[in-house]
Amino acid sequence: MAVEIVPDWMSNLEDEDMVFIKNFLQASGSLKEIARQYGVTYPTVRLRLDKLIQKIKISEDTENDPYIALIKRLAVNDKLDFDTAKILINEYKKIKEAVQ
Known part of the structure; x- marks a missing residue:
């Protein structure tokens, strides 16, 4: 994907959100692994993921x-x-x- 063609949902995310998504993908979607990497509990990671999903839904709601x-x-x-x-x-x- 070319840099010029960044979807709206991505352009509305903060840098730390993009890093979280990258780490999430590299961990094959394992919330347990992400919790270990960040040194937080599973529910904390789940809450962060839920907020990220809300951000994306808001951006996609045309x-x-x-x-x-x-x-x-x-x-x-x-x-x-x-x-x-x-x-x-x-x-x-x-x-x-x-x-x-």
């Missing part, structure tokens, strides 16, 4: 409004708590509906 996608990305990256994210998204949808 039906999402860019603002909503931004809010979801901020929540997944722990820059915004999920309750606040829900409130912002719901209020934004109400305003959008009122304008239409």
